[in-house]
Amino acid sequence: MVEETITGAGNGLLESDQLWACLTCGRCTEVCPSDVRFLGFIRDVRTxxxxxxxxxxxxxxxxxxxxxRMMADPGLDQNRLDWLNDEAATGRHLRGLRTAKASDTIYFVGCLPHYEVLFSKIGAQAVEIAQSAVKVLNHLGIEPIVLADERCCGHDLLWEGELDTFRRLAALNAERLRATGAQRIVTTCPECARTLKLDYPQHVGDLGMEVVHISHLIAENELGIQDRGARKVTYHDPCRLARHMDIREEPRQVLSALGSEVVEMQHSRARALCCGTSAWTHCGATAKRLQVDRLREAKETGAETLVTSCAKCQIHFKCALDDPRVADELNIEIKDLVTLVAEAIG
Amino acid sequence: MSGTEPRVIVYTCNWNAYSGLETAGIQGLPYPANVHPIKVMCLGRLHPGLILQAFQHGAAGVLLLGCPPEECHYGFGNTRAEELFQQTAALAHLLGIGEERLGLDHVAAGQGEAFATKVRQFTEHLSGDGRS
Structure with missing residues (x-):
């Protein structure tokens, strides 16, 4: 594709189905001997x-x-915080979550409440991730701001080339985030973290605050967990975290702090395999194959739990396991890192 | 609410509900001019995205009209329609769309009066500007 574009033979690229098949996982960039920055290329061509x-x-x-796209409407009056008090959705240990109107820390929730609705049938733990994040932040002495009028960060639209809508979402978020006066944004979604940290400055200017994924924040702090239940786990590196942002050791440090034994899959860290789909586009037989391959790697480790730190990775693996033909062979518990931490806090 | 804007989208299934619409037409029964019916084979074939897109493009309301209980042409379409309605309603709530703007109901075959009445009542409960 790159060669055809450079030589002018790539006129068919814009019409090509292949243009949308790229997972933007960044694995090719990791191993490319010619330093081709394929991610930027594919994003620009999609635009x-x-x-x-x-x-x-x-x-x-x-x-x-x-x-x-609906969230790009500045007049949208959302009801996106019901989950803060939704005790029925999750366990007793997630009650009594504390947030604040003013704080040095914002918890950026992203589309988790929406994923909870769309993927409830496959047991997505989307809202539990958000609740667990606030619980863990509270445990670390932080009462975060959670914005009632937050928008989707725009990651998926940006990577699908829909630049104008992305910029409208980014501008709305930037305005609201800056107005809080906070110094730090914590996310549970690797894609929100990447977008706020690396892409917003290019499109809507510097937010004037640090952006951290929650695994990084937890790894930097002492959790003080006494009752550490031994658990053999394997960790799936999300593309945005492991390759786009080089956060590979922190989630493993957190798992070790929980007393877990981390066993590695055949492909891990910078060489980790993708969960199969990106930006909710082009899902199909190839995506399923990638998911099955990854689940097989997880199963081969002998781990009882496959831990991810991305809601989308979790959803994609659970979707693959929703097929009984896959589940019979490869069934494995799938949990998000932050929900494990919240459970360990008790 | 009067005139042809803002639009109200009425998804009807191809069987009972569309028969009700046709009967209303044959009998010359009036319903608001801003109602735009869209026929699909079965409400269970819809997806939340198709309903949300109507709101994205400015629809004041979306009404799903299907077959009465136990009369689904395909047997299971009613159940699927109920599931997708609940899912879409939950997403619409998150997006601040008032619950009066999304409805699920049924019309028996040949019931033109029921079709016109249900569509009229749904439309009358909507606020004038398409927002809630």
Whole structure:
């Protein structure tokens, strides 16, 4: 693709289905001997394709892209914080979550409440991730701001080339985040972390605050957990965290702090395999194959739990296991890192 | 609410509900001019994305009209329609869309009066500007 574009033979690229098949996982960039920055290339070409009216094949009936576009409306009056008091959705240990109107820390929730609705059938623990994050922050002495009028960070639209909607979302978020006066944004979603930290400065200017993924924050702090239940786990590195942001050791440090034995899959850290789909686009047989391959690697470690730190990775693996033919062979418990920490705090 | 804007989208299934719509037409029964019916084979074939897109493009309301209980042409379409309605309603709530703007109901075949009445009542409960 790159060669065809450089030599001018790539005129068909904009129409090519392959343009949307790239997972933007960054694995090729990690191993490329010629230092081709393929991620930037694919994103730019997709932007050109979108400008000329082309787009990828949206999975889930474009439901997710639609709510993202709806959030670009400045007048939208959302009800996105019900989960803070939704005790029925999760266990007793997640009651009594404390947030604040003013704080030096913002917890950026992202689309977790929406994923909870769309993926409840496959047992996605999306809201539990958000509740666990606030619980863990409270445990570390932090009462975060949680914005009632937060928008989707725009990650998926940016990587699908829909630059104008991304910029509108980014501008709305930037305005609201800056107005809090906070110094730090904590996210549970690696994609939100990447987008706020690396992409917002280019498109809407410096936010004037630090952006950290919660695994990084937890690794830097002493959890003080006494009752450490031994658990053999394997950790799946999300692309955005492990390759886009080089956060590979912190989640493992957190798991060790919980008393878990971390066993590695055949491909891990910078060489980790992707969960199969990116930006809710182009899901299909190839995505399923990638998911099954990854689940097989997880199963081969002998771990009882596959831990992720990305809600989307969790959803994709649980979707693959929703197929009984896959589940019979590869069934494994799948948990998010922050929910494990919240359980350990008790 | 009067005139042709803001639009109200009425998804009807191809069987009972669409028959109700046709009967309303044959009998010349009036319903608001801003109602835009869209026929699908079965409400269970819809997806939350198709409903949310109507709101994204400015629909004041979306009403799903299908078959009465136990009369689904395909047997299981009603159940699927109920599931997707609940899912879409939960997403619409998150997005600040008032619950009066999304409805699920049924019309028996040939019931033109029921179709016109249900559509009229749904539309009358919507606020004028398409927002809630």
């Amino acid at each position: 050109l394709a979108r400008e000329s009216g082309r787009q990828g094949r949206c999975s889930h009936g474009a439901t997710i892209q639609t709510w993202m």
